[in-house]
Amino acid sequence: MPRPTRAVVDLGALDHNCKLAAELSGAGALMPVVKANAYGHGAVEAARVFERHAAALAVASTEEAVTLRESGIQAPILLLQGIFSADELQIASRQDFWIMLQNDAQLGLVESSELPRPVSCWIKLDTGMHRLGFLPSRAHELHQRLQACPQVGGDTVLATHLACADEPDNAHTRAQLHCFLTHTEGLDAQHSIANSPALLAWPDARSHWNRPGVMLYGQSPFAFEQDTAQKLQPAMTLLSEIQALRDVPVGDSVGYGSSWVASRPSRIATVPVGYGDGYPRAAPSGTPVLINGHRAALAGRVSMDMITVDVTDLPNVALGDTVTLWGQGLSTNEIADWAGTISYEVTTRLLPRVPREYRASTP
Ligand SMILES: *Cc1c(COP(=O)(O)O)cnc(C)c1O
Numbered sequence: 001m002p003r004p005t006r007a008v009v010d011l012g013a014l015d016h017n018c019k020l021a022a023e024l025s026g027a028g029a030l031m032p033v034v035k036a037n038a039y040g041h042g043a044v045e046a047a048r049v050f051e052r053h054a055a056a057l058a059v060a061s062t063e064e065a066v067t068l069r070e071s072g073i074q075a076p077i078l079l080l081q082g083i084f085s086a087d088e089l090q091i092a093s094r095q096d097f098w099i100m101l102q103n104d105a106q107l108g109l110v111e112s113s114e115l116p117r118p119v120s121c122w123i124k125l126d127t128g129m130h131r132l133g134f135l136p137s138r139a140h141e142l143h144q145r146l147q148a149c150p151q152v153g154g155d156t157v158l159a160t161h162l163a164c165a166d167e168p169d170n171a172h173t174r175a176q177l178h179c180f181l182t183h184t185e186g187l188d189a190q191h192s193i194a195n196s197p198a199l200l201a202w203p204d205a206r207s208h209w210n211r212p213g214v215m216l217y218g219q220s221p222f223a224f225e226q227d228t229a230q231k232l233q234p235a236m237t238l239l240s241e242i243q244a245l246r247d248v249p250v251g252d253s254v255g256y257g258s259s260w261v262a263s264r265p266s267r268i269a270t271v272p273v274g275y276g277d278g279y280p281r282a283a284p285s286g287t288p289v290l291i292n293g294h295r296a297a298l299a300g301r302v303s304m305d306m307i308t309v310d311v312t313d314l315p316n317v318a319l320g321d322t323v324t325l326w327g328q329g330l331s332t333n334e335i336a337d338w339a340g341t342i343s344y345e346v347t348t349r350l351l352p353r354v355p356r357e358y359r360a361s362t363p
Pocket of ligand 1: 035194213215
């Protein structure tokens with residue numbers, strides 16, 4: 001028997017969420033973001049599902065794009081951070097990777113290189129995130145340079161990224177949208193603005209190309225209940241089984257540092273999953289898990305390979321019972337709240353030690 005800890009990825013949920021994103025995109029095209037191993041879900045498997053609904057995909061790095069190509073993914077792939085070297089530009093040209101140009105060094109490389117074939121370039125404008133991108137006031141100049149550049153093919157797309165789209169009616173988001181539209185006015189170019197929260201909640205940000213990531217995995221980007229986000233289906237369920245059960249008398253402690261002490265005669269279940277799998281060590285006592293569909297709470301610190309759970313209030317708990325750490329019935333957002341992080345990080349941190357099982361739908 002192998003260790004029972006595994007992540008079940010529901011391909012039907014990925015498909016459902018992607019269709020929803022495509023509907024929200026309306027006449028615009030969908031560019032699913034599959035960076036960071038598709039937020040932990042498996043980039044190749046996710047890309048195969050998304051390819052059915054999407055004109056192109058997006059990743060963070062050339063390495064990620066090459067992995068997809070080598071696995072037979074044929075859609076164009078946008079490199080969200082552009083290229084880091086002249087070699088990468090050659091690879092991009094050969095493999096039909098699109099490049100998000102975000103500074104003059106990258107633009108200079110494109111203009112001065114000899115390429116096997118023209119490469120598609122997007123222009124990233126920094127409208128207020130202040131990480132990457134050109135000054136928006138340069139939009140016309142940059143657009144002209146790309147139009148004049150023989151190394152550049154395809155449609156030129158003007159893009160920006162929003163800092164606060166997960167907050168309703170946010171003034172910074174309104175300012176970013178205004179800045180983008182003002183500086184790109186009059187240019188014959190396509191636009192790309194929306195990430196998941198913008199696609200879900202900011203109709204003005206929907207445009208020719210929409211770039212959702214987290215929503216495709218069934219995770220709401222919002223800290224509040226949002227109508228459309230309620231329709232998302234969680235794609236990853238992290239499962240394990242009870243490996244040991246013991247009774248702990250009043251006053252005895254459980255786990256490293258003896259941080260949890262029994263205030264009543266307690267029954268403690270040990271589950272073989274820990275921070276060595278990517279379960280957040282920051283999750284404190286009280287963090288929920290599901291056992292046979294019922295809620296129970298962590299008791300004591302998360303270890304590298306194990307957690308301990310207070311099952312005193314659950315009837316008929318037995319060795320081998322199924323434990324859900326997150327996913328169906330227990331959202332990654334809730335676990336993220338307990339652990340002081342965001343749902344994005346919860347699934348993205350899941351380590352290779354945890355086998356992924358792909359199902360048409362979760363049982
Ligand atoms: C990661 C990323 C996205 C996707 O963001 P989500 O919030 O996961 O939808 C979109 N655009 C860029 C530039 C990104 O880096």
